[in-house]
Amino acid sequence: MIMNTPIVSNQFLIKQLPIPTAFINKEFKIVYASDKWAEYFGFQNKDYLGKSIYDLLGNTSKKWSNNLLACLDGKFPESELEVYRDDASKESWLEWTNTPWYDEHENIIGAIVQTSDVTDKVKNELRIEKLEFLQKETGEHGKIGNWEYQKSKDRFTCCEMIRRIFEVDDDFEFNIDNSVNFYKTGYSRNTISMAIYSANQKRTPWNEKLQIITAKGNEKWVNVSGKPLYKNGEYVGLIGIVQDITDFVQKEQKTKDNEHLLKTLINNLPLQVYIKDTQSKKLLANKSELQFLGIENESDIIGKDDFDLYDRATAQKFRDEDIEVMISQIPMLNKELTRNSPDGSIVTSLSSKIPLIGENGEVTGLVGISMDISEQKQKQIELKNLISVTSSQNKKLINFAHIVSHNLRSHSANFAMLLDFLANEEDDKERHKIMEMLMDSSQNLMETLHNLNDIVAINTESNIIKKEINFNNNLNAVLKQINAQLNKTKATVISEVSDDVNINVVPEYLKNILTNIITNALKYKKPKVDPIIKLSVTYVQNYTVISIEDNGLGLDLKKYGSKLFGMYKTFHGNSDAKGLGLYITKNQIEAMQGKISATSQVGIGSTFNLYFNDKN
């Protein structure tokens, strides 16, 4: 039942109210409602008058009910903001304003319930709140401050962070000029000045990494960005942010410095250094490595493997090593490898491979260090050769000195003994005999000295001059000289060497050598056999080999081989064997960078092979 029914004109006015409004009586039943109200809550064309507002709206809060009750008591409660969900569960923010409803006698007859949808407003407020929070937190964590310049008021405003970055007091007032002056003179100040100018004139934004000097005199790196603001095409000011990136820049610089140091170190090591991934592809190569491989830029080698750089066999060997090191996780250290390089030279390198192990213990690749030791190796060989030459010369010298002293001593011992006898001998015949022996001894000594002198001459002749001469011509000259001996022994000399064979020798030495060996063959002939001496030629790697074969006594080389070319060694009982001939022969051949060897069989004969060096 509706009490104090209002006049009809009022009803029309209420219907047309622009704000959703409902009039309810003390029993909470709708008396009037604006069309907007019906529309908002979805009651158009429905019979809502006289129905309880609680029934109509369903879920209302306790707070709202109390609020409504307060109105009926004549109070004016404040507006309430509440979430309202309709039947479709659509969420809206509603602001409820409930006021008491009076009749003309100032009696409360109900309440006027007005609603306005503030969803958009609430959402905007929330968004702003969120943004402010994010901006503040971002600013705090990222040391980012913001500022704004309003041209109309010529006012410069900034956040707290800006003051902290520039280390200014709270009462410091920024303006365009003094803020520019914080920037370090030179590049930084010029850049910021130009940026602001361009923003003014050309509407360009800016983003630069610059240095400032704070109010307290500290130097800082900052990232500054900003842009001009326009309203209706008219310049109204500037907005921007400043980020303190000092820590970052310093860390970056330190990293750069470390990297530079490491790079310089690696590049200037006299070792080849490289890093490979698990597929043996190169990730890094230093200067030495590039030089060794003949590659100019590091970028040309990155991503390549040994199969791209070496021959297949070598690459496979390297890959096998890589796999071994990466699987076993045991470094391969100072392994020497000799191989042929494509240009034909022999390369010896000493290389180490160390597995690279990641944080989780897995192998991520390897570091290789290798050194080209070809030159050292070559020098080592040369040194070894030199030592061998020196030691053989030294041995020769000791041997020579020993023999000389032994020989001279044996002569002087004879002199001493004979002179001793002579002093005490009274028998004339005996004295005469002793005198003869002294003469013989003296003669022998002279001869010995002469021979020794020859040997010294051969060994000390520093510039041996070799000539290419015809072999048979020189052989004939020698045979002519010893013709008498040849005839006496009824010897036959056969040269199987053809007449066009030339050899590179010192002519004097060759004559001496041939004379010695041929006369030796005559000396050691078999008693009742006419000697036959055969000469032939063969060629062995840089040497022309003349072989001289006889049918003489032969010699047990197992027994005497080591002494054959020694000084004063004779092997047959012949009285004219002085044991010097072969020693001199050997010395002369060696002086011409050649060598001599012999084969012999007792009772069959001997063959001497003379190796004449074609070069040198």
Add this chain to the structure above:
Amino acid sequence: MIKINSIFIVDDDTITIYGIKKILTSVAICKDIFEFKNGQMAINRIKKMIIEKSELPDLIFLDINMPIMDGWEFLEEFIKLPITKKVNINIVTSSIDQFDMDKAENFSSLTHHTVVYNSKPIRKADIEKITAGISD
């Protein structure tokens, strides 16, 4: 004068042989003096003597540097021979090399024969001392 039955002189130098013989005959009565130009000839004779069971030398003068078989090679063969008699071996050489002296010393320790090292020139006093040792 001391009497010595059999003496070997093994040397390829005729002057040394002459000298040793000359001194020997002046200090002792020597029944037989045999000369050999090298070790091979001397060892052959000794082997023959062993087979024939004839008297072996009491005293051997031995040169080192000789053709065919030198003094050392002779000694090596000699000490292997089945000779019970103590033979007095005197090395007479122009070498004064310590190495040769040590080698002689070594041979001495390997055999019951006496091996003595003498440097040339050999003098009367040396021979007297050697022959004196024989008669003992």
